[in-house]
Amino acid sequence: MSITVFFVAIISSMLINNVILLRFLGICPFLGVSKKTETAVGMSAAVMFVMVVASIVTYLLYYYVLEPNGITYISTIAFILIIASLVQLVEIFLKRVSKKLYKSLGIYLPLITTNCAILGVAEIIIANNYPSDYGVLQGLYVAATTAFGTALGFALVIFAFSSIRERLDSADVPEAWKGAPISLVIAGIMALAFLGLGGIV
Amino acid sequence: MAKGSKKKEMSRLANLTKGFFKENPIFVFLLGMCPALAVTSTVETGLGMGLLVIIVLTMSNTVISLIKNFIPEQVKIPSFIVIIATFVTMIEMVTQAFAPALYEALGIFLPLIVVNCLILGRAEAYASKNGPINSAIDGFGMGLGFTMALMLIGFTREVLATGAVGYGVYLPLGVEGSIINIDSYILAMDVFVGPAGGFIVIGLWLALFQAFSNRKERIKADTRKRWIEEKKREAAERKRKKAMKEAGEAS
Numbered sequence: 001m002s003i004t005v006f007f008v009a010i011i012s013s014m015l016i017n018n019v020i021l022l023r024f025l026g027i028c029p030f031l032g033v034s035k036k037t038e039t040a041v042g043m044s045a046a047v048m049f050v051m052v053v054a055s056i057v058t059y060l061l062y063y064y065v066l067e068p069n070g071i072t073y074i075s076t077i078a079f080i081l082i083i084a085s086l087v088q089l090v091e092i093f094l095k096r097v098s099k100k101l102y103k104s105l106g107i108y109l110p111l112i113t114t115n116c117a118i119l120g121v122a123e124i125i126i127a128n129n130y131p132s133d134y135g136v137l138q139g140l141y142v143a144a145t146t147a148f149g150t151a152l153g154f155a156l157v158i159f160a161f162s163s164i165r166e167r168l169d170s171a172d173v174p175e176a177w178k179g180a181p182i183s184l185v186i187a188g189i190m191a192l193a194f195l196g197l198g199g200i201v
Numbered sequence: 202m203a204k205g206s207k208k209k210e211m212s213r214l215a216n217l218t219k220g221f222f223k224e225n226p227i228f229v230f231l232l233g234m235c236p237a238l239a240v241t242s243t244v245e246t247g248l249g250m251g252l253l254v255i256i257v258l259t260m261s262n263t264v265i266s267l268i269k270n271f272i273p274e275q276v277k278i279p280s281f282i283v284i285i286a287t288f289v290t291m292i293e294m295v296t297q298a299f300a301p302a303l304y305e306a307l308g309i310f311l312p313l314i315v316v317n318c319l320i321l322g323r324a325e326a327y328a329s330k331n332g333p334i335n336s337a338i339d340g341f342g343m344g345l346g347f348t349m350a351l352m353l354i355g356f357t358r359e360v361l362a363t364g365a366v367g368y369g370v371y372l373p374l375g376v377e378g379s380i381i382n383i384d385s386y387i388l389a390m391d392v393f394v395g396p397a398g399g400f401i402v403i404g405l406w407l408a409l410f411q412a413f414s415n416r417k418e419r420i421k422a423d424t425r426k427r428w429i430e431e432k433k434r435e436a437a438e439r440k441r442k443k444a445m446k447e448a449g450e451a452s
Binding site: 021025027073081084085114116119127178179182191195 | 236278282283289294316397399400404408
């Protein structure tokens, strides 16, 4: 197992299969908290932490508990429970460490639970079936790297998008296009740009 | 008695239809955008997703409104999610058994119905405050509105990308093998099947909806302004008449 595997995992999950623009996961926070760069960064940090930890825990749960016992059909329920409790943990942690960040993220922090990106990445990792290529333990490293790369891609896009939106505030946008419509069209153009990255790896 | 029951029925009808336009989950509240972008490259997948969401939303709303009094406030959201996840798992197994093609087409977005903001949103905003029958109606109506929006987006994308209007029916417009073929120039735009097309099409529809609601509001504001001017004019008239009368009396 060489270092290339990890490099490929990060590049492909961050740029080629970008979680927001090409996989359509996590659109709600993408549109919701991207009005200011500051909240976008805070949200990305929270998502990054929850995503990596949730992927590791769900991976271990799937291959050490659910699969040996033949109860993989309850994986969705088990995964969402783990994610919900992790989010609670992050919320308590943020409340202690940074009151300001906690206030600015506001209602979006509990919404990480219903952020499709977190559950989606957990499901994608299971669907990719890493143990068949690398074995269960080494597969865990690849899974964690993939989750980290995905979170990086999320952060990259949400940061770029929030910067665009901040500039858009001073732009002369037609009445009917103000707010969500113009943002979605911008996202579409960004998705076109990201399509061009296909085929790097 | 009869009047009361009719009134109740009317409110139920309004409850059912409010999700179609006035409170449409996608076009007005921007809820459930992920499936709206991901599974709407054709009308069929949009319809399939919509039907599954209708079933899950109706059942979860009913159950949540039935047991809402037994759930402590602190664990409300987690218990809602577990209830929704249970129904999604059931639906997932049924789809895999009876509609394998749909199961393949939806892929990862089938288990992801669990985190569809629309379902948790309705559970939180409606089912946890109202009775089971009203909640079921609300879930069904909202699900229908969601399905209609998905089909609208899917229809637009499919027409622009392939010239088909669903189920292999093609419009006779510059598509290969169609009736009118303008110098074998193909008008189909592949980009609309891809991710970028999804964003742009939803953006266009949102702009259209926003333009309509802006126009409505402008008309409302205009009528109100005119009404106020009318009142002002009437008051001035009255004042003038009164002054004339006083002047007449004085002379």
